[in-house]
Amino acid sequence: VAEPGLHRQIVQDWLEFRAANPNGAVDINCCENDTAGLCICEKCLAWDVADPGQDFDNRVRQSHDNFAALPTNDFRWDPGLGSLSDRYARFYLAVQDLAREHDPDAIVMGYAYGNYRKPPVETKLNENIILGYVPGVRFPAAPDELQERREEWQGWSDAGARLLLRPNYFLYGHNMPYIFAEQFGREFSFCARNGMVGTDFDSLTAMWATQGPNLYMLGRLHATPESDPQAVLAEYYGGFGPAAEEVRAYFDYWAEQSKSIVPRLDGGWHEYVPIMHELWTQEMFAEGARLLASATEAAEGAGVFAERVEFLRLGLEHARLTAEVSRVFAEASGPGGVAQQFSAIARLNEFRKGLEDTNVANLVLLPWLEKRYWEVWPTEELEGREVISRLPMDWKLRWDPEEVGREQRWFDAGLDATDWADVRVDSAWEKQPVGAAWREANGKDFDGLAFYRVSFEAPEALRGRKVFLLFGAVDEGAAVWVNGEPVGEHPFVNPDDWTTPFAMEFTDVARFGETNTVVVEVSDRSGAGGVWKPVLLIAE
Ligand SMILES: [Zn+2]
Incomplete structure (x- = not known):
């Protein structure tokens, strides 16, 4: 990213795009996609600024040693290079300098991501640089992690850039009852009060019945960013009428469980599938069902409120059956085990047929993720067999x-x-x-x-x-x-x-x-x- 030829090419592409699309977007895209900063060429290294506590002069060798010690197929090269934020900040500025020769108001879009997520140490930006801040961890987070994210956000803002919140929080959790609404609401409110000019949530998975409070918080705070997260939750639970308190207790239970469940997952957002049953146990589902039964009782005969509680119940049962398939796949082995696997999937698919006209869960995303781990073959060949x-x-x-x-x-x-x-x-x-x-x-x-x-x-x-x-x-x-x-x-x-x-x-x-x-x-x-x-x- 320190190579001037790259900057010239980006600006030339931008000029050509503008000529061909006079009414199109005018910003310059400097976003690298889905990777940390990895370059160790002389020019890039010369743009770095020492990270506190880092052996700066030996960072390449350090990174090489880290890499050599990794198991094969794990291509993380970047730990050891330290924060590359000044390098990327200079990259955005270099492109902007060239673009300004053509348009003094040129806007550069970039990311604060991966190993350039921390604020730059010495490079100052300006308001025509808009960065998507991608938090490094997911919810629920420990207090020190929450504080670190706030400091990162504030640091980029203090460096002069305008900021977009661009997290991947909502990719996690499959269709499980995974609740982090309040923490998320507090973070969103903080960003809104501290210079947020936009958001980019490209990872919504629409698990409405099991993750409703998270999604309600997201929608409500986009409409009224000044709302207090507690008040937003009260509004959501109020949607269950006479069962409001029971539904709150139900989701509070899952919010509490999520605090211990999620840290146990080291892997990526799609790696829940084979271990869901270990994280969300049948004992937890039993307790969830018990709490929800109280809500069903409280809403009995109350029209739309009863329907909404039933919607939650379908989501919970769907989650339980999904986790059950993951258990069968983990435990049933040998030639005979496959029969158990197919019947567990058949039960789940049968249940899903009943959900097709509802918004209980995203029935496109789920099988797409699951088929990486389960053999989910079309059922026609197995019909009646x-x-x-x-x-x-x-x-x-x-x-x-x-x-x-x-x-x-x-x-x-x-x-x-x-x-x-x-x-x-x-x-x-x-x-x-x-x-x-x-x-x-x-x-x-x-x-x-x-x-x-x-x-x-x-x-x-x-x-x-x-x-x-x-x-x-x-x-x-x-x-x-x-x-x-x-x-x-x-x-x-x-x-x-x-x-x-x-x-x-x-x-x-x-x-x-x-x-x-x-x-x-x-x-x-x-x-x-x-x-x-x-x-x-x-x-x-
Ligand atoms: Zn380079």
Whole structure:
């Protein structure tokens, strides 16, 4: 960011944009997206100012040592570099200086974010620099953290910039009862009283029934920033009429629980899914339900107030069921565990169907987050069918670059495949040792035909029922044999065929009470390839 060529390019892009959009926005965008300051070029380092307590002259080596000590795949390079706020403040000023040659009123937009969130030590800004302040931690926060945020805000304001509040608070918590309304209200009020010219909340998740007080505080304070947060909460609870006090007690309970729950989560905002049940326990849900039952009683027969309490109850039950799925996924293991997982998801999906016309929760965001951790396959293939088991995850693979596998009957049940390579069915072959070995030997990834095979048990108890193999996905096309007999093909026809589940019946060739063999000829013409999701045994 200290490179003059970058400043010239930003201003040139801005001039071109203005010429093409005479009525468009006139501010200059200097916001880096989603990263800390990382550069260690001479020019950038020369713009830094020592951070108190930092070994300033050795900061690059310090950062390098920190980085070397990290586990792989964790690319945090910045701890050790110290605060880079003066560097970024100078960057905003440098761009502004160039822009002023064209427009004396040019406005530069930037961030106070990551390792340049603390106020600059010596660089002074001006009111035509508007910064989005992104607080470093989430709510609930300890008193010293709250104080630190206030000092950071005040410091940037004292340095002369105008400020936007641009937090990510509302991304956290999934659909759980996660309440931080009062703390948030106090912080918002502080910013409003101390030079806030705007806000940018791009992370609203709309979990109205479980996080209502947070969202009400946000909306109300945007309309009347001078309102006292306690009065805002009283107004919100007043919306429950005769149940106001009971609803307050209910949310106070969750606000108190949130104080201990949230600090236990070290990870990012989407990392709640696999551990929700540990943070929001079934005991807490039981206590929440008990408190809400008092509200239901108080609002009984009171029309809209009773409906609103019922809205909260649906949110709580939805949260409880969601946490229950996360528990089942964490605890149910082995081939039989998958049946428990699917039925837990089926219960949740059934409940969600009833929420579709409500604002209880965001039913688009939730599955999008959950499918990173849960196998949430479309239910059509499972309609009226039962998940019996998951086939093994470790299969055998043989490349077929000459396309002779069918002719040489590599699908035969009795074939000895002990010299075939190992492969798993939870990711494409390119991401596995077998794919890396091909790449090493041939200078590129394998595209073409490959045969997968594995053995599995079909329980005697299934005799008389229709049995199927449900493939999570095969990239791109598949032909399938069971016990040496063809049972179907799933060719690559539509653009998303490589990612959709499909089922194949094998009732006529099944060996109940015995070992069965499945062989898949995978056809991959470009990009990633393979059986990349698990395969289930299901029965009708
Ligand atoms: Zn640099």
